[in-house]
Amino acid sequence: MKIIRYQDAEYAEFVQQLDRQAIPSTELYETVAGIVDAVKQRGNAAVFEFTERFDKLALTDETLFVTEEELAEAEALVEDSVKEAIAASKKNVHAFAKKSMRQDWKCTNTEGAEVGERFVAYDRVGVYVPGGKAPLVSTALMTASIGQAVGVKDILAATPAGADGKVNPSLLYALKESGATQIIKVGGAQAVAAMALGTETVKPVEKIFGPGNSFVVEAKRQLVGAVSIDLLPGPSEVLIIADDSANPAFVAADLLAQAEHGGDSVVGFATTSVELLAKVEVEVERQIKSLSRAEYIRQVLDNGTFALVVPNLDEAIRICNVFAPEHLSLIVEDEDRWLDQVKTAGAIYVGNFAAVAVGDFLAGPSHTLPTGGSGKSFSGIRADQFQRRTSIVRMDQASVQKAEKYVTEFARVEGLDAHGASVSIRANA
């Protein structure tokens, strides 16, 4: 864990580079563009080639989709306790989704026209569920089941299978419970391209949701236009802001939990208290001993973890707002005062007892959240992103007569007489 105190010479520069911009490197851009183009030109053949290269799995038209038998087999293998956990999570996620869905509305504008918005569920969406480093069972719930709650009929899920062609049974079960109607055993950029563009056997979707590694996220970014997307949810990250009121064992536990995501994860800790930091360091060493992924965790602690000693909480919040962490854990005495000042975090966990992992698996809001600084312009998956929105304008002659005067002015200054005439002909009918 890299520790930097505000008195240190490198502090200012370090804090400055926390102001990230989520744009791909040229190398990543080109790799993904190559994959997307190959899928566009050659469909399944390209999808199978990349799957063989990156996932060591030889797929065919026959084995691309998860079958009903495989789903039944998975259901039989999943323990009841896991099924209960999935049901508990789904209950919260659905309840949260129902609250945040948009409702149709209408009102009358100044000229008397009836104006409003109408929301309808998308017909067919794609969800990407990562499967590289861990089978993210919860991600099925945090993507597909929100679409299910909104009423999306057709949900295509993509997730990489192992070299044996099998997908984790709990993940398959969770996908089915979350309303997935088709599942393809493909990961990476090739999966996103297949969902967005379609292939000989994969019918294209209208919008793509879900997190993934840098290849997955970049593919989504490049395919905007062919489809719309939810956000850019890449490698997971946390920022913990804590003062003396924080329990060091809890802080350490959350730092370790975040580091467990491995790879490109970013783990940040900002505190006003050197005493707390010292205790957290001791706790990290104590707790890591009993964790199964200690090696993964150690790697992230060494390369992707920073602890900042800040002069005050104003500075910590300022850093948070430029860093735009995916998860913010805020453990400070005067919670509400500081909470009100946070503007960019994807999800905020307030107080000693709000473990980030409860949000990962169960709480209700989607754990699919913006990373890499993209939280400055995106927010996490919401139910209304599964709703297509249309605006409606309904008029009678009285309202077109009232509108004519202003429309004619716009038509005149824009040089579009036919526009003006189309209104006048109605007003004077």
Ligand SMILES: NC(=O)c1ccc[n+]([C@@H]2O[C@H](COP(=O)([O-])OP(=O)(O)OC[C@H]3O[C@@H](n4cnc5c(N)ncnc54)[C@H](O)[C@@H]3O)[C@@H](O)[C@H]2O)c1
């Ligand atoms: N932001 C969020 O809300 C959120 C939520 C859950 C997970 N995540 C993140 O999702 C990520 C999942 O990553 P993952 O790698 O475990 O699984 P993944 O499923 O996203 O990626 C695995 C796929 O990447 C492709 N791939 C691997 N190496 C490649 C290469 N060299 N070139 C091209 N393609 C290649 C393979 O086809 C493979 O199937 C993690 O970083 C995790 O933190 C984020």
Ligand SMILES: [Zn+2]
């Ligand atoms: Zn997590």
